[in-house]
């Protein structure tokens with residue numbers, strides 16, 4: 281567990297090919313690494329650097345800018361309690377306290393069994409459904425302290441395994457561009473003329 | 488007036504609908520439903536015209552950008568330099584402004600509408616590749632858009648020679664990874680290039696001139712693009728028949744906080760007032776527990792606050808600007824009489840201080856200072872000096888007059904939007920805005936919280952040997 285698996289390398293190459301410049305795939309590939317191991321390891325960053333032709337330091341440099349990438353192990357379930365304005369107005373603190381009590385850790389901590397990490401997060405674009413939280417980026421809306429305790433016990437018992445994959449897994453549906461349908465990415469320096477439908481339009485519509 | 492379990496927060500109504508017309512179907516995100524409800528007709532209608540004509544149609548619709556700045560989309564597409572290719576479309580799906588909730592719904596509930604919008608924009612403006620940047624924390628939106636893209640490729644709506652025409656385009660789904668500032672368009676481009684998401688200086692880095700990989704790039708918001716299928720299908724005239732001349736069409740607005748029925752509403756642009764929204768039977772139905780309204784943020788966390796005095800203003804950019812705030816991202820946050828104003832301001836200031844990318848000093852240092860000082864005021868260990876210090880630190884981020892609302896009680900006249908700023912982007916000023924609004928409109932609440940400043944004992948200084 282560290283370098284990307286063969287299967288993930290195939291996936292990584294497919295992603296890299298979609299961009300006119302390989303470095304653009306840096307963030308998507310960090311997500312794949314995090315999905316594979318639950319967090320982003322040094323070995324995975326070195327491997328990503330090889331794949332996209334940058335230095336490992338550049339991968340780390342970009343990665344550390346972004347909240348979602350974790351560079352040390354986190355719990356299988358990352359609970360992000362929203363603490364921004366709309367949620368704060370409607371009781372975000374109570375949710376946080378309930379979670380802290382139930383888990384026996386403080387905000388920012390991870391439980392000893394490695395199952396849960398608890399964070400205060402910023403606005404989750406669900407403000408009308410305040411107060412809310414996410415577990416591994418899956419939402420719980422208009423939540424109460426009682427529901428938070430129930431959620432934690434459901435997660436512990438594995439009752440939510442189908443709905444909530446382990447930390448690192450984002451979308452379970454991936455984009456796939458079929459080889460015979462895609463246009464393909466070209467380095468911008470290779471293109472100087474307008475796209476075909478613009479030149480063709482001198483004679484009317486594109487159809 | 489119905490809500491649907493599959494569209495959390497969205498509340499339907501008996502009003503003209505442009506972007507939420509399919510939300511009442513549980514399967515609104517599928518290609519089947521999309522095609523059964525007029526889907527991809529706008530694309531066909533665009534392809535039957537020249538790109539130039541399609542662009543003109545959008546120009547004459549006066550479709551305003553929904554990402555925050557309200558810039559007309561048709562005008563923006565015309566700002567790319569002549570003869571420079573390739574050009575790109577970057578879709579801004581990074582929705583993270585406090586209070587804002589609409590783009591995520593549009594991506595989860597009607598991803599094909601967004602895709603069709605992207606296709607129309609690329610066709611009309613001659614953009615040869617599209618990158619759809621979705622906020623990392625939105626797992627479901629990513630799944631829905633990925634599925635929709637796969638289905639649309641399979642069906643021949645995306646890819647080579649779309650519907651047998653000379654129009655060929657790829658749409659690439661891109662994941663973000665959690666950073667508010669990346670929603671700023673030049674930071675979005677940096678991020679898409681694989682870098683830390685720090686904004687670039689404008690000028691020279693206006694995306695339309697120098698954007699992704701240094702090429703002309705159009706950045707449009709998800710809601711903006713989602714309007715295009717309607718405009719292409721029905722024509723600009725039908726679009727401008729809704730709303731007002733300066734603010735045509737509809738807008739998605741999220742109202743959150745202390746109202747009876749918080750929700751996301753598609754409202755008629757330009758005419759719906761804040762009173763309609765907060766108190767109307769078809770909207771939020773008043774303040775919770777019959778409390779009084781204390782204040783509200785009219786346009787996302789970055790917007791200066793309004794008082795009950797401003798309730799009768801319509802949702803119209805220029806009028807709201809003249810009244811001292813902005814419509815921003817269509818997000819209203821409501822505070823009732825029980826609200827602890829300094830603490831509410833602190834949650835917002837904390838947000839922007841935390842999200843500073845660190846590129847400019849007034850934001851990096853000033854935001855943190857504002858947060859720290861405000862923290863001690865809220866905790867009750869601040870002094871009266873701290874209140875002036877807040878304004879002084881804020882003044883180094885936004886020198887000169889700050890916009891604020893009028894208040895009859897305080898006998899205060901409005902100072903119109905915008906402000907001056909010493910920073911590259913709006914994150915720095917946004918850390919100050921809530922502090923300034925709260926302090927200007929509710930100073931007594933701060934004063935009640937702080938102790939008088941200790942007057943420092945002065946040691947008289949006498950020049951040596953001055954005495955006789």
Ligand SMILES: Cc1cc2nc3c(=O)[nH]c(=O)nc-3n(C[C@H](O)[C@H](O)[C@H](O)COP(=O)(O)O)c2cc1C
Pocket residue numbers: 551552553554555556557558560563579580581582583584667668669670671672673706707708709711712912913914
């Ligand atoms: C700090 C900051 C954050 C922003 N966040 C977003 C965002 O999350 N989504 C968005 O569409 N626009 C956001 N914007 C506005 C974009 O810079 C840009 O104006 C917009 O995407 C253009 O699209 P439009 O013309 O269709 O509105 C943000 C701007 C700033 C300064």
Ligand code: SF4
Pocket residue numbers: 668685686842843844845846847848850851910911912913914915916
């Ligand atoms: S204002 Fe703040 S977030 Fe924006 S560029 Fe400057 S430091 Fe970065």
Ligand code: FES
Pocket residue numbers: 362363364365366367368402403404405406407410412585586587
């Ligand atoms: S404030 Fe919590 S989701 Fe927006």
